[in-house]
């Protein structure tokens with residue numbers, strides 16, 4: 001469970017200070033699905049970075065299961081990220097010289113898994129996103145939607161507690177967008193993940209059971225009882 005209290009984040013640009021987050025309080029339960037939307041520059045990506053322990057707030061606390069990521073020493077933070085948090089980005093971020101299988105295996109290296117275990121787990125993860133037959137392909141030999149499936153397999157192969165996605169369909173056309181949303185929803189259901197996604201896409205936001213809107217660093221959460 002996430003518990004955020006009074007989270008602020010200021011960036012300095014020259015002599016200006018930008019309040020990217022201006023006091024965010026937020027609770028996200030285990031297994032929740034939360035969509036974050038809002039105008040450009042509102043603070044969505046900044047919040048996701050705090051949740052993922054990719055950056056630290058200027059003030060406030062970001063507790064994940066009672067551990068404050070804001071104050072965790074860097075080595076322990078790296079361990080939490082490697083074990084408990086999967087990331088999916090708009091730009092896929094695959095390593096172009098590695099095959100789909102090898103890209104997925106990279107997520108298991110920090111966990112200390114042996115070669116054969118890594119290979120088996122990565123192959124299973126690729127099969128679960130429908131890419132079992134494409135394991136030996138390089139990213140450039142795959143479509144955008146397929147590359148994003150590889151990135152999803154890489155994020156989930158370590159069996160994280162939390163999946164964070166920043167505009168995961170932002171680089172995809174409409175049919176691939178629906179396909180990726182289905183893959184993500186299926187993985188969320190199957191693994192009981194806490195799934196937090198930033199999107200600009202209002203049709204995705206409309207279907208969200210819980211919607212956080214961030215404007216000028218301030219958050220408002222609404223529940224949608226009619227969500228899928």
Ligand SMILES: Nc1ncnc2c1ncn2[C@@H]1O[C@H](COP(=O)(O)OP(=O)(O)OP(=O)(O)O)[C@@H](O)[C@H]1O
Pocket residue numbers: 011012013018019020038039040041042043044045046047
């Ligand atoms: N590293 C940084 N240095 C300086 N300012 C930053 C940095 N990162 C973000 N900002 C500023 O903080 C504010 C919030 O940015 P953020 O990227 O979180 O917004 P966003 O809602 O994700 O926007 P978008 O929809 O355009 O991705 C913006 O004013 C942005 O310019």
